[in-house]
Amino acid sequence: MARPLRVQFPGAYYHVMNRGLQRRPVFLGAADHHRFLDLLQDIHGRWQVEIFAYCCMTTHYHLFLQTPLGNLARVMRHLDGLYTQGFNRAHGRDGPLFRGRYKSLLVDADAYLLQIVRYIHLNPVEAGLAADPLTYHWSSHRLYHQHQTPAWLASERILAFFDDLPAFDQFIAEGNARSLSAFYQRKRWTPFLGDEQFVRRALEQTRVSPENPRAERTPQFPTIDAVVRFVCQRTATPLDAIQIGYRGRRNVPRSLAVFLSSRVAGFPHREICEYFHFETCGAVTRVCQRTEQLLSADPGLRHLISPDGDASRDRGPGLCYVKT
Numbered sequence: 001m002a003r004p005l006r007v008q009f010p011g012a013y014y015h016v017m018n019r020g021l022q023r024r025p026v027f028l029g030a031a032d033h034h035r036f037l038d039l040l041q042d043i044h045g046r047w048q049v050e051i052f053a054y055c056c057m058t059t060h061y062h063l064f065l066q067t068p069l070g071n072l073a074r075v076m077r078h079l080d081g082l083y084t085q086g087f088n089r090a091h092g093r094d095g096p097l098f099r100g101r102y103k104s105l106l107v108d109a110d111a112y113l114l115q116i117v118r119y120i121h122l123n124p125v126e127a128g129l130a131a132d133p134l135t136y137h138w139s140s141h142r143l144y145h146q147h148q149t150p151a152w153l154a155s156e157r158i159l160a161f162f163d164d165l166p167a168f169d170q171f172i173a174e175g176n177a178r179s180l181s182a183f184y185q186r187k188r189w190t191p192f193l194g195d196e197q198f199v200r201r202a203l204e205q206t207r208v209s210p211e212n213p214r215a216e217r218t219p220q221f222p223t224i225d226a227v228v229r230f231v232c233q234r235t236a237t238p239l240d241a242i243q244i245g246y247r248g249r250r251n252v253p254r255s256l257a258v259f260l261s262s263r264v265a266g267f268p269h270r271e272i273c274e275y276f277h278f279e280t281c282g283a284v285t286r287v288c289q290r291t292e293q294l295l296s297a298d299p300g301l302r303h304l305i306s307p308d309g310d311a312s313r314d315r316g317p318g319l320c321y322v323k324t
Helices: 030-047 072-091 109-121 140-144 155-159 165-173 178-184 196-204 224-235 239-243 252-264 269-276 281-297 299-305
Strands: 012-019 050-056 060-067 103-107
Touching (some): 050 109, 109 178, 140 155, 140 165, 224 269, 224 299, 239 252
């Protein structure tokens, strides 16, 4: 059976779910829940993922998020992979934890933003685990009521639609729309939650290859060369200064191109190694690790290389290469 289509583009909204293998528990205690929340913080810090709602049930989880970099596949590989590793170490097991790849639904946020938050917050109530979503500990609904919410939870964007918190609670208490409940009860879904016009717009923004079911790279980066030209434009760097590396010189734009090729566009390290003339694939990993640290410490640089960044804020030729 063909793998489900993954539609990716900058700014896309997704309802993401995954379930334990053979419906086995994937959360056995508070430590597992905290480990999962730490990873939500991690994906927010690494890729600026906006998280609007989450719910951790015993055998599965729900997430509602937005990917500014258009790299859902990379984000979820990190989230599910690291969570599985941590879970296995903590509980003395090995092998897969989840039944397969995550299930993702591309959401028309203009029509369904608030409804998906409500659907996720009501999940424990629908499952009979809580009478009120506020009493369920492992859901973002409880965090919406805290005076200070985690930086990775974009609750303020949701609450901005309501006059006050009681109005938000009233909206949740009204329950899910019948049409939305009917959609989720289907045995088979389309990968879209939106009308035909939304689907058409989404596909126009996405690079899809009928010959390659793994075509999950971001549409603005169909090739590594496209990544390099993007970095050239954003950093005012000559093309050959990025394509060719020199020992003993710090080349930030080249490192950014390597990082984007791997962590955002998802190209195999073998291809990146060949393009940038590294001697080993391990060199690609090391460059990505150093660049990740650099981006974590420099919000301006993160903004510069994001698809929505302002190229006018580039730092000029001084960013190119500096002797170390």
